[in-house]
Amino acid sequence: MALKSLKKQRRIQVVALLAVALVISTALIGYAMRDGINFFRSPTEVIAAPPQPHETFRIGGLVEAGSLVRGEGEVIRFSVTDGGAVVPVVFTGVLPDLFGENQGMVGTGRYVDGVFEASEILAKHDETYMPKEVIDALKEQGVYEAPDAGS
Template structure:
């Protein structure tokens, strides 16, 4: 009986070790997934939000709205500056690179970048891909300011 009782104790101990090892592996995997995703989450901010509460220079975020008419300035090489608005506030954007073909004044855009010295430095610029599409966040922020992109040409609140 002593050998049998010793065998049961050994099985019980082995089961506890396996459960503890599985729990440790689960915690490690969860931690690794969270660490890997930390740079993959970019929060959207409307120009009004950026002006009201400027983000830290280290925060990577998306900004979107309409490119203001008459604000597009092409600099040396591939550098451009323009203003993006949600009709509540405007933010100056600078970008070095090739703009998408559908990028134009008076059209919707989304940029990915950082807030630096009072303006948005974009790393990436996206433009709407056809006449009817605009990202949900941009549409919501424009509607909050009284502009309805669904109407023909929309209209800003006076």
Template structure:
């Protein structure tokens, strides 16, 4: 009788461990593209990511840098006040209405051959808003100006 209880306990523990390993594997698989790290232009230039890494870059759109191309595609430069990174928007959506030169933006995509290929753009949603990550980046670079002052 004891050996049957012992065997059943071992089976239950083994099944629980197997379920835990499968759950951890599924969570890891789900996060493989789901974690988008934010980087400033300075961080990208100091340690360029691999061409396959999908991440977010943010900063200010450099004055005079927006160049329209065919369709909804366009190029611009994002800066944190210390470093500039050229960006090519290759997404399918039109440019956000509040996407302007001198304003904060976050682009999502890949850094390839010295430029960032953005598939998505996030722009502020009103005249006074700027993404927190962009504000932090600009403060670190010493170029942040509070729009309310």
């Protein structure tokens, strides 16, 4: 009888230890990813509900025609639009080769004092690709036109 009770107690201890380990590992993963999860926002969403200056997020849309200005050094200024709103962007660094006006882009950074300060800029990588989030944001504003399949 004492042997069964000892096995049962040991089993309960192992299950409790596994539960505690699961909770701790989940907490550590969540803590590690707190800065790694960047939510996507369209320019309309950014203007409607501006994020806090410390919040890192992704913004996407089309680079507004006539807004691309290369400053001193590697500072680049442009505006991103989804057809409903326009958000000014400043980026210090080297832009992707396919980056240009009226082209789709996604940037990662922070919205500070009415300007999106980008730490990373991604551009579409061929003639037909555009990130799903950007297409959805453009469709919502009635701006998106699907590329011709035959060309």
